[in-house]
Amino acid sequence: MNIVATESQPDLIKIYLLESKAEILKVIRSPGFTLPSLLFPVMFYLFFGVIFTMNAASMPTYLLATYGTFGVIGPALFSFGVGIAIERGQGWFELKEVSPMPASAYILGRVAVTFLFSVFTIILLFTIGAIFGEVRLQREQWLLLAVILTFGSIPFCAIGMALGLYLKSNSAPAVVNLLYLPMAFLSGLWVPINFFPELMQSVANFLPAYHLAQLGLKVVSMDSGQSVWLHIGILSLYLVVFSILALKAYTKKDKQ
Amino acid sequence: MNNLNMDKVGTERPGWSDLQLSSANSIKPGESNQSIDVRENQIVASVVDVSKHYGKNKALDKVSLNVHCGEVLSVLGPNGAGKTTLINILLGRLSAEHGTVSVMGNLPGELRTKRRCGAMLQVSGLPDMLTVKEHIELFQSYYVSPIAYTKVIDLAGLEEIQNRYSKNLSGGQKQRLLFALAICGNPDLLFLDEPSVGMDITARKSLWSAIAQLKNQGTSIILTTHYLEEADQLSDRVMMLNKGSIIQQGTPEEIKSRMRFKKISFTSEVPIQKLLSLSAIERVELAGNLYEIQTDKPVKALKQLFEMTDDISNLTVTGAALEDAFIQLNRSHETKSEESSDTSEVAN
Known part of the structure; x- marks a missing residue:
């Protein structure tokens, strides 16, 4: 027992790997939660994008990008928003907080889960689109769309994190749903945005899900024609603002 | 108790x-x-x-x-x-x-x-679907020189449930796991x-x-x-x-020795005023017909008590446990700070 401070560090990479592994194992072992949240967007796409499609030529391709967006932001909002709120309610988050776990490891673990969900959703959607919806894209387009959707979930991780740190565990699922579903609709993830009245279309400009969907639609040349940088800019703004809010909540002392 | x-x-x-x-x-x-x-x-x-x-x-x-x-x-x-x-x-x-x-x-x-540092806090639930072993190995990774895994398991008494999901642990087993997480970093x-x-x-x-x-x-x-x-x-x-x-x-030991009183308890129908008049008694409490008396002269108090009445049953005399010391010191502190005196209390 040496009282003299030893400034040696534990192996950060090992912590990141173990933390991510633990988070992933937690979700894989709870199929009752995992399967419905994976299948929800896929089933929607199958019904509205492929089977009951209004325009078989363009709709499956258009909705592939928007349901892909819908499919990746759900896990981000729920893994962070609801997951953190529940662990806070249990006192488990506090235990992690007083342990020497680096905060970055906690975030990385949940990002890993979100990415895993995203990749699975994307693979399922792409398969259905290609086989049943006869979506025909270049290999680069498939790849670019997958990359945009996967990394596009990051701003939503930040939003989820802030929500998880502010919300109470019993109200978190309801509040997150209340933000997630209307945002998805108003951003044109279920019904193409140009079916909406003008006013609603301009409201969509404030929503991050709209901008991620537009980035995806740009890959298949079906976006509404705004600049890529506008979309990236707004998504980055959401990322920064909500990261700051989360950081503020996290570093705030004297929380209940 | x-x-x-x-x-x-x-x-x-x-x-x-x-x-x-x-x-x-x-x-x-x-x-x-x-x-x-x-x-x-x-x-x-x-x-x-x-x-x-x-x-x-x-x-x-x-x-x-x-x-x-x-x-x-x-x-x-x-x-x-x-x-x-x-x-x-x-x-x-x-x-x-x-x-x-x-x-x-x-x-x-x-x-x-x-x-x-290591900390064991009051936690109402922990992530369900991780095993005891996975929980401990994760927490060990946070520290520079953790205690060997087998030693942690041994100290916390978790040998038989290492591979059980935390969902399936009893309340006491959860506490032992939390203890293991607190000590595993060799704090x-x-x-x-x-x-x-x-x-x-x-x-x-x-x-x-x-x-x-x-x-x-x-x-x-x-x-x-x-x-x-x-x-x-x-x-x-x-x-x-x-x-x-x-x-x-x-x-x-010091705290217990600061308490010089013994506690005499019994049930009786004798009115409280009669007990208050006894000189060897420091303090009387009555709940229903159960009396609790504090005294620093237990023998004398018992003698006075028996001289006064035969109506005494369930008699016990106990000395200073830390619990009594605690309650007493706590009470004397409260009476001091609030400057209010209990009616049943008699200055000796």
Whole structure:
């Protein structure tokens, strides 16, 4: 027992790997939660994008990008928003907080889960689109769309994190749903945005899900024609603002 | 319950006699070797003049304390006394309004401070679908030189449930897992917040022996508990908090010896006024027809009692358990601070 401070560090990479592994194992072992949240967007796409499609030529391709967006932001909002709120309610988050776990490891673990969900959703959607919806894209387009959707979930991780740190565990699922579903609709993830009245279309400009969907639609040349940088800019703004809010909540002392 | 405590306190303290030597009151120049002296003088955590309010409520009022290397300090007190506030300030979860706090020579809550501490907090649930082993290995990775996995399992008594999901653990098993997570990093300073809640007596005893082992290795431990027997068995020093102030501190023996009273209890229909007139009786409490009398002259009090009436049944006489000392010291503190006197109390 040496009282003299030893400034040696534990192996950060090992912590990141173990933390991510633990988070992933937690979700894989709870199929009752995992399967419905994976299948929800896929089933929607199958019904509205492929089977009951209004325009078989363009709709499956258009909705592939928007349901892909819908499919990746759900896990981000729920893994962070609801997951953190529940662990806070249990006192488990506090235990992690007083342990020497680096905060970055906690975030990385949940990002890993979100990415895993995203990749699975994307693979399922792409398969259905290609086989049943006869979506025909270049290999680069498939790849670019997958990359945009996967990394596009990051701003939503930040939003989820802030929500998880502010919300109470019993109200978190309801509040997150209340933000997630209307945002998805108003951003044109279920019904193409140009079916909406003008006013609603301009409201969509404030929503991050709209901008991620537009980035995806740009890959298949079906976006509404705004600049890529506008979309990236707004998504980055959401990322920064909500990261700051989360950081503020996290570093705030004297929380209940 | 009290009677049970009494036996334990008086007679059986296996393995503890050697530990008592290292408590502050028994340092004799020839006896203790020098390295132990050096360690004991080291302060691992210090709180100086710290206050904390919640709104108008005073949770801590200018509290000061030092935690020495290798000691077990128990913090006792009723709910709302400020125990949790004090622990949270030492963990860096709450800020002190006034005064200074240092842990391991650093600020509480800094990463380098946390790497040398372990904490067992009251947690109502832990992630369901991880096994005991996975939980422990993850927490071990946070520390520079953790205790070997098998040793952690052994200390916490988790051999048989290593591969069980935390979802399927009983309340006592969860507590043992939380204890394992607190100690797995080989901390210099260990916080245990009500560690034995929900444990059966066997589990509690093995927890106590694990705590004793860690203490022997030089780990300093801050313990809060509602079980006074636990504080009595484990502590080098006991600190009693009430309404945000330290009202007593000392070794368990010192605190018990400050209580000179015996407690006589019995059931009787005799009116309270008659008892109040007896000179050997210090204090009388009546609940239904159950009397509790405090006296420093038990023989005389019993004699006076029997001379007065035959209507006495269920008679017991008990001495000072830490619990009695605690209740009494707590009460005298409250009467002092509120300057209100109980009608049934008689100044002697």
